[in-house]
Amino acid sequence: MAITEDRMAVHPPVPRSTSLERRENLTGLMFLSPWLIGLVVFTALPMIASFVLSFTNFNLLHPATFKFIGLDNYSRMWSELINGGAAGASLGVTVRYGLMAIPLTIGLALGLALLLNQKLLAGKPVFRTLFFMPVLIPLVASTIVWQGFLNGSTGWLAQILNAFGLPSPDWFNDPAWAVPGLVLLGTWGIGNMMLIFLAGLQGVPTELYEAAKIDGAGPLARFRNVTLPMISPVLFYNVLISIIGVSQYFTQAYVLDPGANGNPGGSTLFYNLDLYKEGWSYNNMGYASALAWLMLAIVAVAALILFRTSARWVFYAGGER
């Protein structure tokens, strides 16, 4: 008897839901159902389909030749990765871009947010709007504008550099400069990230800065020991989102080279461009599906590493993750 009572104390019986609660749940689910149906039909099912297709030779133009080919697509992908084939080269371009773009955009966005968080800065709303505005411009339009801006002959940047007697790189026509050019283009859209940082900065209690000042901390020490730890969850979020963004990079490179050949000289053949090319130009939808799953795996591993290491550098003031 005593044992039964103890058990009931630990696991109290779940009260049966009333008909009112059931009806309310049903209504809630109904409101959610467009999203749920969309998730299943447009995301989950295509994901499952692409996973299945990755083990087939599915060709868009010749669907009748469809057959399961086991791990052939993955074996081809592995061979391209280790022999510097299109998959390996495009992954290299994407990683190279990510290594340049992520630190630069995060640094710039944080820098701008710190500037906009200064008490002495006048006209903050104006600057905030100005820095955010490029986010509202469609990517295709901004890429075309940047193409003109970075033209090595008549682009504004070239003319400014030439006015100071400096040579101008031939950004999008030089394989060595094309990816840095795209990184530069990427800084154009940091307004969103900057706003997130700004929100994080505004949430840091001022008492912490005052206490640090009393303890003799200078501006750099305050930034390192107060600001950074306090905004580390925001930093974590922005790094994660940036990694996902790099893994999805496509539009700008495609606008610059609609043939998706990664011109000049394959230097802008991003992973997704290669994937698109395999699927839609060469009709190898099975192989393209395998490529897509590799990217998902890479992003998942990167995210896992980020989450695993976050305990060491992300500080949650509330103590909860």
Place this chain on the structure above:
Amino acid sequence: MIRRGFTRFAAVAAVVALAASACSSTATTQSPTAGPANAATPAPTAMATTSPATLVSPVAGGGGQTMVINGVKHVVVRWFVGLGSGTNPSQITAEQKVVNDFNAAQDKAPTGTNGMPIFLSLEIVQNTTATDILKTEMAANNSPDIVGPVGVKGRAAFVGSWADITPLAAKAGYDFSKYDQNILKQLSTNGVLDGFPYAVYPSMIFFNKDLFDEAGLKYPPQTAGTQYVWPDGTKSDWTWDTVRKLAMKLSVDKSGKDATQAGFDPKNQTQFGFDFMWSEGRRMGSDFASGSFVAADGKTAQFPDAWKAAWNWYYNGIWTDHFIANTTEENSTLLASGNPPSSGHVAMAEMFQWYDCCMTASTPSKTIQKWDVAIQPTYNGAMSAPLDMDVFSIAKASKDPQDAFTALTYIAARGDLSATYGGIPLVGSQLDFYHQYIDGMLKPEFPQIYAKGGSIDWQVAIDMEKYAPAIHHEAALPNYVKSMDDYSKIWTTLGSTQGLNMDTVAQQVVTALQADFNAAP
């Protein structure tokens, strides 16, 4: 209680509305075979109500299906437009008119195979996404019946997907003997005629008269066999080498020196003698002589000698003789950001006839007042004028190819439609429409050309048709898209990289292509 009932009703209504809007493409779409007996003739839905990629939605599903219109059963033939020309607003209007006229005529005198009227359903999609959309439709067993107009390259991306036209024409009693047999040969794949000839766009030299006048130079010749006359009266055969010399005289730097003079500064060039716009390696080769990257055995990669000469001519024109802009200069604002011939800073440009669309009287930097067209130069005594083609095809997956052919012959016979595409119609009787349309389009913009009864000499374009290379410059290659990608990657380096060894370049092309040919499915 009432509020709860309302909430639930609202939820259900929202779900139904969302699902309905997601599932229906347009409000006027009718389900094939199940249309109401007295429904009005459905009209194609234009831009405003369709997705950005779709300009005009088809009113019914796949071809071969039937639908009831005004109580009469019709067989549906779907016409897909977007792979090539046909997506400009004026062209869409013309296409819709052709479709409406055809459908109206079918209601009066049906010509379907079973005596049933054919209902022509128009689907127009943006050119940029047309290939992807068509591939998806074909893979989903939802293929359109008629596809076109489309160029040779656009068709080649779907090699194996087009129906043999010959038996359809034979059954319909359609006569192909009125067409140039060379053109028919170019529309055949492995000896099978799988394209319906429609219009051609020969290449020729567009030239800016003002820049020639300014330099005191005579205009290029406009009839085959005519020599070029230099200012001192001497004459030269109209060869690619003559073009090189002439173009150098028309290439000018900031200080006014031309490219033949000492002290010419190519880094500060303000005018170029020649442009090869939207340059393409096989086209450049075919400008010199007919050829192919694949040998007669259909599997060995090769680089014809005449094509090597052509690539060398082009490369030296950029980096040694400085009469062609490099890629950076081509994309600069000086040359209208990638549209050099219309910039007013280029004296001559080798282009297809459809470029008439893009000659414009004013760019931000300079105004073109007068321009005209000249014949192609010769190489080793022979002229070669690659041509672009507008072709119609019938999908192999069409469920009703014979009715599709019937509809196609109607479309092809409409001169008013072919004129809006801008090509030279292959049926001579349509030339009047063509002249009317082209001159009507250019006259308001170039009054100086048309003053005192003047005109662009379009006879040049018609003459150039005879000099089409035997092998089309976009003809099929094994592993077509991959092969084209690979040689194009090498070709594009010519415009951006100085100091290339052209023998090495040719070898790179052959090596890359052989690998692609070997991997051909």
